[in-house]
Amino acid sequence: MTHLSVNVNVAALLRNRRDHAWPDIVGLGRTALQAGAFGITVHPRPDQRHIRPSDVWDLRTMLDAEFPDRELNVEGFPTSDFLALAHDVRADQITLVPDDPAQATSDHGWDFTAEKAFLMPIIADLKFNRHRVALFADPDATHMKAAAETGADRVELYTGPYGSAYDDPVAQTRALDRLEDAARAAANEGLGINAGHDLTVEGTARLVGRVPSIDEVSIGHALFCDALSHGMAETVRRYLVSCDGQMNPSTRDCS
Numbered sequence: 001m002t003h004l005s006v007n008v009n010v011a012a013l014l015r016n017r018r019d020h021a022w023p024d025i026v027g028l029g030r031t032a033l034q035a036g037a038f039g040i041t042v043h044p045r046p047d048q049r050h051i052r053p054s055d056v057w058d059l060r061t062m063l064d065a066e067f068p069d070r071e072l073n074v075e076g077f078p079t080s081d082f083l084a085l086a087h088d089v090r091a092d093q094i095t096l097v098p099d100d101p102a103q104a105t106s107d108h109g110w111d112f113t114a115e116k117a118f119l120m121p122i123i124a125d126l127k128f129n130r131h132r133v134a135l136f137a138d139p140d141a142t143h144m145k146a147a148a149e150t151g152a153d154r155v156e157l158y159t160g161p162y163g164s165a166y167d168d169p170v171a172q173t174r175a176l177d178r179l180e181d182a183a184r185a186a187a188n189e190g191l192g193i194n195a196g197h198d199l200t201v202e203g204t205a206r207l208v209g210r211v212p213s214i215d216e217v218s219i220g221h222a223l224f225c226d227a228l229s230h231g232m233a234e235t236v237r238r239y240l241v242s243c244d245g246q247m248n249p250s251t252r253d254c255s
Helices: 009-016 025-034 053-066 080-088 112-128 141-149 160-164 169-188 201-210 221-230 232-242
Strands: 003-007 039-042 071-076 093-096 132-137 154-158 192-196 216-219
Touching (some): 009 025, 025 039, 025 053, 025 232, 039 053, 053 071, 080 112, 093 112, 132 141, 141 169, 154 169, 160 201, 169 192, 169 201, 201 216, 201 232, 216 221
Parallel strands (some): 003 039, 003 216, 039 071, 093 132, 132 154, 192 216
16 A cells, blocks of 8 residues: 655645744645555755744644554755754654755765665664665656665655656656566665655556555645645645546546
């Protein structure tokens, strides 16, 4: 079964445009979890342009009090401040991404061979402290052996090129082939498999249908776009159908 983790960064970005208390990050997270989401994802950046450390703590408090069986996934570049926050809030999963602070969003995976020596002690320390560790990875089957050698538990396959090919069936099939090959190689190395970036309802269904071994998808932008039309709870329910690799005809308008 593929779990859905809802990335709430978009809501925080909208809130921060006016610096009011709305949208309510915790309230939207609660609605998503009540609708069946398995977890909440946050990506706190150094400039705090969306999620702030206080949001991460508020979400942890809500999860502990109301959804102790669900997960908090904290993703980001492993600075000392980021690692301290992720550890202190007892993140169930920590996803390490090779982002420059100036990047608008994550758009490439780690160079596992070049950065293995940097990653290995960080991962060992996180695992010692009982965090599951995932590494953001390009969908390249040849990278998975080096990814496994870092000691990580999972890779999160970057699905940006696949998501961007929504209107090009040939490019989409080519991207799906790469994701399937990378997932197979990751599994052969004993790695769990996450995926995320620009996944729509239909795109998620097609991806999970081809790669049912995906443990978790982390979705934010497209999910919040759909929530503007359908509401958070209904949108989460639509994505849950797609996480079973199914496309309900009533969800095909989501994009």
